[in-house]
Amino acid sequence: MQSDDHSSMWIGGHWEQGAEGTRPVINPATGEVFAHAPEASAAQALQAIDAARAAQPAWARLSPLQRGVYMHKIAGLIRDHAEPLARLVVREQGKPITEARGEVGGAAEFFTYFAEFARRIQGEILPSDAPGEQIWIQRVPVGVVVGIIPWNYPAALVSRKVAPALIAGNTIVLKPHEETPLSALYMARLFEQAGLPAGVVNIVTGAGGTVGAALTTHQQVDLVTMTGSVPTGKRIMAAAAPNLVPVSLELGGKAPLIVMEDADLDLAVASAVTSRFMNCGQVCICNERMLVHEKVYDAFVARFVQATKALRLGDPMLETTDLGPKVSRVELEKVEAILAAALNSGTEPLLLGGRPDTPPVAGGYWMTPTVLGGVTADMAIMQDEIFGPVIPVMKVSGFDEAMAVANDSRYGLSAYLFTQDYRRIMQAVADIRFGEIYVNRIGPEALQGYHTGYRNSGPGGDDGIHGLESYLRKKTVYVNWSGSSPVPLMPYI
């Protein structure tokens, strides 16, 4: 299969050109256009919903085990094509190849994991108030799902939305981010090769403002599940509201990473570095602000800065690279503006990064890491998501202050705690107001966990049995098998 054949979208089992032409796709390592992806029109988005609607009843009539067979085939095909897909992820998104291989492994695992639910989607049987009757509560598909994803994991996030939708008996229209459409189009070829019936999965590429808006304002959609930024999440929730379409949102984060005085510092430093700089800091659960006990602050900072300096900025196709480029010029400039504002507000650079004088590859969106001290909890750098290789570190006097600062955030996705004191661990687990807490470790999230955020990190969640629940709804069935007329036992309200 040619990984450079991205000229068309997969709608209703057909490959279609974009009615709005094409959009250039840029390699963030070089700043050069290396492909063109179809640009869908709003009408094509609606056509994809019609295709998904038409395909859904037959897909839902298959047994979950039959649906699971397709999903195991897809997982196998992703594994068979792992290397070209990983290289495509690198070319369109810029993460190091070693990370991209991990992402593609995850993309396959989502299909295997959710296929395993084939025999586990079950209902309940309840006794009725009348003799000769039963009440069943069934779990049934929601119907047609719209999935909208960002650019930071262009392969894994396709699977995170598509796999649970399929096992539940739904069909789906998926829109990747306009800057990273190629991995999704490549995966569409694998879905086709797996023999997925026409219309069960539809991939439309194009602008959020037109294609995304057409999908999320549609009346005949049964669930919108979106991963992305807070402003877009708010827009989507408002767009779906007039139609009362349920919305699940996985939005930004501002994860605190707390290091107490009794922490294993080797573990804490290595974890903090990886969690900040993987994928060039572009992960929703990234370490976004560090809160370090005053007794170990100096030692931690010295070692963190040293380890950060040792990161190898380089061509993301090389196995030796730790840090690739930012995904786009816009994102690079956004993080530069955040850094400039932080420096203006009086923070102290403990390590000052920026655009390198001699970038590893000319023309790319390169940024070396920055570590900022002298911060206070109310500063923008401690409150707003950075999503890049810049990290503030704050000295705290103890556990209580660390918890208070950690919880003082409009985000509530993930939090990290490094300590060996089990009383503090239990206290933090009880008091932390975040959807995920990692104790003496960092991510990634587990497939069987529940990836969910509080506050502006968005209502909703993905993964595991609880993530699967969003793709199912319940149907209550009252069955009278007695052969006589049912007599209401209680007056109805």
Ligand code: NAD
């Ligand atoms: P974004 O909000 O700019 O884009 C996300 C998607 O929404 C894209 O496909 C875009 O085309 C689409 N979109 C834009 N406007 C739309 C509209 N009006 N209607 C419908 N769709 C529209 O986000 P991004 O910059 O791609 O991603 C970065 C953000 O994603 C960060 O904030 C990050 O924290 C977050 N993120 C969250 C998670 C999570 O699981 N919580 C995971 C990854 C990324």
